[in-house]
Amino acid sequence: MTQMGPTELVVLLDVDNTLLDNDRILAALENDLADVLGAEHSERFWAIYEQVRAEFDFVNFPATIERFARECSDAACVGKVSAALYDFRFSEFLYPESLAAVQRVASFATPVILSDGDQLFQRHKIRASGLEDAVSGNVLVYVHKEQEVGDIRRRFPASHYAIVDDKPRIHAAMKAAMGEQLTGVMVCQGKYAHDPAHHDFPDADITIEGIAGLLALTAEELGPR
Ligand SMILES: [Mg+2]
Structure with a gap:
């Protein structure tokens, strides 16, 4: 098995209700x-x-x-x-293990914040929460991130990507756009956590109960399947 280095795997991390309790x-x-x-x-x-x-x-x-x-x-x-x-x-509204989870990802991959919103307040929020520093400034904010796969690939080229997100809709769209080059990690936080209509997530490869679950995942699990 090939050892994945930081340039081979990019982990795209959502903010709202994934790292930050929005x-x-x-x-x-x-x-x-x-x-x-x-x-x-x-x-x-x-x-x-x-x-x-x-x-x-x-x-x-x-x-x-x-x-x-x-x-x-x-x-x-x-x-x-x-x-x-x-x-x-x-910063008081980060989930307890958010920063540790980002650090853990940074030990074997390039963590990149991939968030939806405006370029002023959403970026302010990402900076003020401490997340911008945690990913060494690797922050992407789009109006609709699932429509920006080309731009994401251009800015952060990698042989494989993983996405960590709390929205099933985002997983479906990203999987449709990236296929086997993407490993989806569904985080059951926010409103989806207690919604019985959302019990399986066919478009995600891995489901975790909260962001702390990311601490247990390895480069191999997030890498090509
Ligand atoms: Mg979210």
Whole structure:
């Protein structure tokens, strides 16, 4: 069996609900914004957030803040929203084993963050949580990452890829695009963990209960099958 070196295997790591507990982050942000803005303005903010998400087809905090700023009658509110979002304590919402799991992957492969979102706030979140440093700056953010396989391959050439993600839809799309060159690791965190409709994941090669499960996986298991 060939020993896989760092240039041969790239491990693509999702952020939201894979390394970072985004469900809890959104709940905490809701509380924080209700505290600093009061009920009326914070309800308006989240209504705009949903509106923007539907229009752009992804969570877009910069566009949400822009629209909120234009609408909000109280000028001080805009600064408060911006501060609450950009000063948020993201590093406290990493799953307990997230950084260890990234380090473990880095011992036998090149870990790359592969996240969906906007280039401002999503990147801020990845940096502020400590994840950007953990992957030595190897961060890719796309609006729809499953449509960017060509760009991913060009930026991080490798003979084999693994993807670690909590969304069955992403596994299906990536597998369709990359076939045998990809090993899929489904992480049963976030809403899929307790959804009885999602008990097997035909598009993933390996299923783990949480990100800590990555600590037990070897280069051979993540490599070509
Ligand atoms: Mg995710």
